[in-house]
Amino acid sequence: MTPDQLSAAVRACLLAAVEAGELAVVVPDEVRVERPKQREHGDWSTNIALQLAKQAGRPPREVALALAARLGEVAGVKSVDVAGPGFLNVVLDAASAGELARTIVEAGAAYGRSDALTGHVLNLEFVSANPTGPLHIGHTRWAALGDALGRLLSAAGAQVTREFYVNDAGAQMDRFGASVLARLRGTEVPEGGYKGEYVAELAVKVRAEHPEIDGLPDDEALVLAREAGYRLQLGEIQQTLADFGVHFDVWFSERTLHEAGAVEAAIERLREQGHVDDRDGAVWLRTTDFGDDKDRVLVKADGEKTYFAADAAYYLSKKDRGFGEKIYMLGADHHGYVQRLKALAACAGDDPEVNLEVLIGQLVSVGGAKLSKRAGNIIELRDLVDWLGVDAVRYSLARYPADSPLTLDGEVLTRRTNDNPVFYVQYAHARLAGIARNAVEAGVRREDGFDPALLDDPTDTALLGALAEMPRVVAHAAQLREPHRVARHLEELAGHFHRWYDATRVTPRAEESVTDAHRSRLWLAEAARVVFANGLDLLGVSAPERM
Structure with a gap:
């Protein structure tokens, strides 16, 4: 069971409780589930009961208990515990949790991708x-x-x-x-x-x-x-x-802006918007109308156009090319540009909080x-x-x-040791690729069997939980414009993987036969390799098979 599937299950329980007259609330479109910080609190947790308690007119714990009774009957859910003021802590059975390995392997390069920003048309400069x-x-x-x-x-x-x-x-x-x-x-x-x-x-x-x-x-x-x-x-x-x-x-x-007359056209468009003044022989854009610390000159008294005039033409070019959202990534010496660009967007008839984003490095x-x-x-x-x-x-x-x-x-950064973050993450991928090669030599094949219920070691559960988080990490990193969230998650995932590697086996020892436990863990190893490869690719970093 994936986090999205569990989220949908909690929401279905909410809908059922409302239909049965047990709760009088408006069911949200999405119910958020998260990994608890302490593993003993379960595989997943949600605070939906606390969110809806006021609307329901009942204590959060009562709302949680009503949901827990229904959620405990969902296939794949082993147990549900109501903790504290009304948190729902969910433990999945091993088979349900382990099924994620097959989901990831079958998704391949698509795992981690989402439709969180579908419909957004962005210009990223x-x-x-x-x-x-x-x-x-x-x-x-x-x-x-x-x-x-x-x-x-x-x-x-x-x-x-x-x-x-x-x-x-x-x-x-x-x-x-x-x-x-x-x-x-x-x-x-x-x-x-x-x-x-x-x-x-x-x-x-x-x-x-x-x-x-x-x-x-x-x-x-x-x-x-x-x-x-x-x-x-x-x-x-x-x-x-x-x-x-x-x-x-x-x-x-x-x-091209100057050669095509786009700068002059931009000034006239802004004038039509009602934000251009002629003062002291120069042409000004009244950016102070929208929070800038001073108005900006577009054309100097000697007739020379300013850099800001070209900036205005460039912004309008992006708008005319159909980019509803424009992201500017500027250097540390460009802090002063933030407000003037936002004011420019407003002068052009855009909403600076929607149509423009300025990131300063x-x-x-x-x-x-x-x-x-x-x-x-x-x-x-x-x-x-x-x-x-x-x-x-x-x-x-x-x-x-x-x-x-x-x-x-x-x-x-030149060391081949675990204190070098890129080596630590890439080595995890290389080690997983090595596991696959060793499995071939040992006669362990994924196609010969997969029993997710056998992924019951605590390190199996922890690794699966980290793998399950990847789609959400990617979506949040995109929404917040923070690629570092992916890198940090890969490092956390590497820690789970190395602990799993030390605690379990994919290939049998010399005196052992190949079992479904070995095959099932080979599925998990391949799922982990896929997630590392996908995550590194999102950062533009290679995923080596040997190091």
């Missing part, structure tokens, strides 16, 4: 680094978390578009082009330009592709250096992210990491991956809340 330099450790955190969040949202049934906003317009691009051209010609990089060795590398590549650049006038050479350098640098960003296992559905160029550092020689005073993503590996970096960044400052211990 993350990383969005300037195409003027390599990705660094700050981008790495959002790359890992953003990709994991996209996977979680999809697993919960949402329609997700992963988007990278390419900031390829404005003065920064001119400074970038001037920097590439200076390196190409052997002159000093202009003030405010980009001085990393990667610029010199780009200059060499630009000349190799465009040898004619040496004979061009300065203005033409600058345009060519800027455009060719931009294309090369963006290509490196795309390749670095692909190597990191991060995929984007859309690479949205800021330039805090700074991350890695002990022992070396600064990039080619990029200057930063730690590059690709150097970090070369040192620690994709799996260690992605898992380590995914296992902490985004809003917490983070220092990773490079020494720990």
Whole structure:
């Protein structure tokens, strides 16, 4: 019996009690059941009696007793105990609990997925680094978390578009082009330009592709250096992210907003909404109408459009493309953007509490990491991956809340020991794959029998309970935008698995014959392997079969 099936059974008992006149309540659409913190309290627990007591006009314990009598007659329920003020603690019989192993194995890669967010159409924007330099450790955190969040949202049934906003317009691009051209010609990089060795590398590549650049006038050479350098640098960003296992559905160029007149159109649309003023020769958006600390300039007095004007056009582009929900994942230095973006959404006629979500990531550092020689005073993503590996970096960044400052211990992450979280979880999967290989050699085959009632060891029960929680963990992680919940659950699951491995056997000892107990535990082992594989995949981490 799965948690969802037990939840449905409790709800059916509620409906029956209401129909029989035992309770006068409105039955909720869903009854929540949870794993008790203390195993002696049963397999599952619900506080539904406490929730409905006031409505029923009866003490919670009386409501619980009325439900317990009916729930105790449900097939697969071994016992029901009313505890404390009215908690219902449920113990399943071994066969009912063990049947979950077959359910998981048959579901395979689909186990853990749900329809919790079906109908939600989401635009998930993350990383969005300037195409003027390599990705660094700050981008790495959002790359890992953003990709994991996209996977979680999809697993919960949402329609997700992963988007990278390419900031390829404005003065920064001119400074970038001037920097590439200076390196190409052997002159000093202009003030405010980009001085990393990667610029010199780009200059060499630009000349190799465009040898004619040496004979061009300065203005033409600058345009060519800027455009060719931009294309090369963006290509490196795309390749670095692909190597990191991060995929984007859309690479949205800021330039397209300006070239298509979308910025001017956005200003006029906001004016029609009644939130644009002309003051002191400039054009303002009255974001203070919706809680911003000051109004925002869209067009300066000299006619130059601001970055915020492009932000407004970009927001409206997302809205026009049919994204009812827009998630922005921004760096720690963007706290000031939260309220102005919410005000912008309101000015555009959206509900900022429904149509917009801004997630702010805090700074991350890695002990022992070396600064990039080619990029200057930063730690590059690709150097970090070369040192620690994709799996260690992605898992380590995914296992902490985004809003917490983070220092990773490079020494720990390179160890093959249980104090290295990614090794601990991956080793559990590898060990389970090894169990399957050993079972083949010992002649233990799942297809020869499965008796879930034989999964009656306390470690069987504990492992099954943790496996049963996976769909709910995934759904909650998606709804709360917190991938770390999956990582932490996998670590808890690994603990249950290792204890189970020490206490039970899948293959017989030398003097023993193969029994249904061995076969049934092979089903449980495969169920656990499936859950580890699915959970690691949600985090963008591999599930090795040997370590």
